[in-house]
Amino acid sequence: MQEPDSALCSLLERKDEVLYNVKNQLGKKETQGRIEISKLSVIYQNKKVLQTALDTTDIILKPGTFASLIGPSGCGKSTLLNAVAGFVKPSEGGVVVDGRQVDEPDVSVGVIFQNFALFPWFSARGNVEFTLKRFGLSSSERRERAIEFLREVGLEEHQHKFPSQLSGGMKQRVAIARTLASDPDVLLMDEPFGALDAQTRLEMQELLMRLWQSRKKTVLFVTHDVDEALRLADIIFVMSTAPGRIIETINVDIARPRAVDRMDNQFIDYRSRILGLLRH
Ligand SMILES: Nc1ncnc2c1ncn2[C@@H]1O[C@H](COP(=O)(O)OP(=O)(O)OP(=O)(O)O)[C@@H](O)[C@H]1O
Ligand SMILES: [Mg+2]
Incomplete structure (x- = not known):
């Protein structure tokens, strides 16, 4: 049998990296990051009691949209996000991201939680590098990419610190750098700034806006804070409790x-409209 060409062998060995680089070189196509949620219901079973956490929900988000979900505690916001992330299985209906039916987590969908979810035994840079392992990059490429993204969130100087040595805002910056370094098309954020003080929260909102405008991810952002939703979102979905469903879709037409x-x-008009919906 003929020996395989050595160039081909080396290409096959580095296929993850090659695919990753190809994806990057293609850049962000306008078609990436489309989310279609159709007739999505999630019913949990607690002991023998069935509970509808999310009821027949439909959402379509065009690539690059910043959408916010707002609603009372327990209305199913995290459930909806977790279904888009592939962590929770739909009881009815489903989620499609860029034509792919979501039935498990995928690297094209990044998730950022309120509690940062960093590995305590890795430094800031180590946390970002660890996530990059799946792409088959060399260790020096991983290091360079991790530093690049830590620089982007303003943390290059703190790259060697461990999570216990970082403030809440800094930890969330690491989590954002880690997620963006994987170059997802969709960013799911579940009350990401909920644990931060008011000033840090505003700084994080500004950082997120800057990153979103330069990278144009589709973002689905859960918050309890009406002002935060109005500062960030193109579109706000207001939800009601038991069973959780979207009661109003608001296009935020603020420049x-x-x-x-x-x-x-x-701003005040939008705010009173949303607060009125939440009071009901
Ligand atoms: N894994 C689970 N098993 C059973 N019930 C669950 C589970 N996760 C959530 N629930 C229930 O589903 C409902 C919706 O929960 P969910 O966490 O989605 O609400 P939420 O809107 O994110 O609330 P919060 O604003 O407090 O974070 C709640 O009644 C909750 O108790
Ligand atoms: Mg929640």
Whole structure:
């Protein structure tokens, strides 16, 4: 049998890396990051009692949209996010991301949680590098990419610190760098700034806006904070409890960039409309 060509062998050995680089060179196509949620219901079973956490929900998000989910505690926001992430199986209906039926987690969908979920035994850089292992990059390529993303979130100088040596805002910056380094098309964020003080929260909102505008991911962002949703989102889905469903879809037609201290009539009108919906 003929010996395989050595160039082909080396290509096959490095296929993960090659695919990754090809994906990067292609850049962000406008078609990446489309989310289609159709007739999605999630029913949990607690002992013998069935509970509908999410009821027949439909959402379509175009690539690059920043969407926010807002609603009372227990209305199914995390359940919806977890179904898009592939952590929770739908009881009815389903989720399709860029034509792929979601039935398990996938690298094209990044998730950021309120509690940062960093590995305590890795440094900031180690946390980012670890996530990059799946792409088959060499260790020096992983290091360079990790530093690049830590620089982007303003943490290059703190790359050797461990999570216990970082503030809450810094930990969330590491989590964002780690997720963005994998170059997902969709970013799911579950109350990511909920544990931060008011000032740090505003700084993180500004950072997120900067990253979103430069990288144009599709973002689905859960928050309890109406002002936060209004500062960030193109579209806000307001949910109600038991069974969780979307009761109103609000297109936020406020010009960008939106100042953090914005409090004009347009902003106040949106805010009272959403607070009114949440009171019901
Ligand atoms: N794994 C689970 N098993 C059983 N019931 C669950 C599970 N996860 C969530 N639930 C229930 O489903 C409902 C929706 O929960 P979910 O966590 O999605 O709400 P949420 O809107 O994210 O709330 P919060 O704002 O407090 O985070 C709640 O009544 C909750 O008790
Ligand atoms: Mg939740």
